[in-house]
Structure formats: structure tokens, C-alpha cells
Amino acid sequence: MDVKVTAGEKLTINLMVAAAGVVIVWDSQSLQGGSAYFPLTVGLALIILSVMSAIHLLRHFIGSKTSEASLPHGIAGLLLALLYLWSAQSIGFITSALWFLPLMAVLGGERRWRFIVGITLCFALLVWLVFGLVFAQTMPPELIFGEVG
Template sequence: MAVEPEKLEGNPVRPLERLAVALAVALAGGVVVWDGARQAGASAYFPIAVGSAMIALSAVSVARLDRETRMTEEAPLVRGFVGLGMLAAFIFLAGQIGFLTASIAFIPAMALLGGDRNFLRIAVGTVAFVIMAYVVFNLAFAQPFPAELILGG
């Protein structure tokens, strides 16, 4: 039996909203796979893996849909679409100014959208991510990033 949204505490999420988000994430995953497939050699592996995971997890989400409105701790639908828009902007900017440079803007923006207001934690997390990504790709994988705005490229 469906619960009336007015009687819920928190954010009610309707099945159509879940379906819309799952389809949008799957579409974004498809774009990532398509773009990754156009890359040469080993540089295609990561985007294809990430895009495929987005599609697969969206399919699982769609398979678990039911007809009832559920109370959830999830953010409202509008925030979900804002987050997807920010992800699209990040993907575009990563190609223009570099992955690490785009991450410096994207990670804090997503943290703020998610409700984190501890600016020290956001700054430390962002810097740690950028340093670790640089170290892992340049040292461990021996795959330097393409030209980065912050690295003078």
C-alpha cells in the first residue's frame, strides 16, 4: 500500500523520480562509455569501466523499483539533477582544463551540494584527492595526465 507523501517525514521519493534519476545516470554512463571507446589503447579502460558501472548500477536500481512512495534520506530530486549537471560540467571541464584542475572545483561543489559545511574538511579532502590522483597515475601507473592548467600545461 502506498504511503501518502504528506504523511512522510523527510524526503518522499516516488518511483517515477527514481526511474528518471536511474535513466539519467545510465545515459551519462553511456556517454562515458562512448567517449572512452573513442580513446586509444589503455586510456580507454577507465572510462569504459566507470561508464559500464554506471549503466549496470542504474539497471539494478530500475529492477528494484516498486510502486510505493518511500521515505528516504536521499536528497530531493532537484539536487540529484543539479549533481548530474555538475558531473556533466566536470566531464567537459576535465577535457578542457585537465582532470586535476577540474577536480579542484568539482569536489568542493559536490560536497556543498551534499550538505557538508566543514570547509576545512572539504579543502583537505580536495587537496588529498588531487595529490593522490597525481601520485597514483604518474608514479604507480606511469600514465601522466594530459596538460593541466594547474601544472602549467
């Protein structure tokens, strides 16, 4: 993707992603016990990374154009993230990541399908290992494990 966007557009996307992180953190408060750790971690990561990106943008790129995703791509990504949040509550976080991550990669310009599939499966396995085994936290029911009916 070789699209030039203004610093203002990138800042708008950063603010929208940070706002999505706030919504995720707020929504994680409604989950029971250890089930809240994964969305809380994702939400906090979105907020922190968006703020860091905005600070970097404000320091270095005011008035210039960058090779980042365009505003329509940013909005499409946020809509996909909202759909991910909705589906994660009904079919599980890991199950939802199996469709969400490939779509976000394609939206971002990635076309190597083996790479996309590999990263998606590694992410799902890593989440299951870290939260399910290492932290011994109960994950919400997952469709891929036959726990959602």
C-alpha cells in the same frame, strides 16, 4: 538534507546517471592510449553503481519514499557532471575535479568545508598517484601542473 522523494524519482535519477556514464565511456574512446583509463573508469563506475542502486530500489522501495536527493538536485548534479566533462577536456581531469567535487558535496548537503577540501585534495592526489605513478599512464594535460596554455 531531509527531503523525501519517491522511488520513481530516484529511479529516474539512477537512469540519468547511468546514461551520463554511457556518454563518458563513449567519449573516452576518443582519447589516446592511457588517457582514456580515467574517464573510462569513472563512466563504468557510474553505470555499475547506478544499476546496483536501481536494482536495490526495485527490490525494496517500490511505492515508498526515501531520504535521497530530490529530482531537481539530481538534475543539477548531472548538469554539473556535464560541465565537468566539458572542462576536463580543456583544463584536465584532476584540475576539473578541484571545482567539481566541492560543488557536488555542497549540492548533496555537506557543509563541513575542511572535510570537503580534504576529500577533494585526497581524491586529486589519489588519481594522480594511481594513474600517473602506479599504472604509469600518461594523463591528459593539466592546468594545475602548468601543462595547459
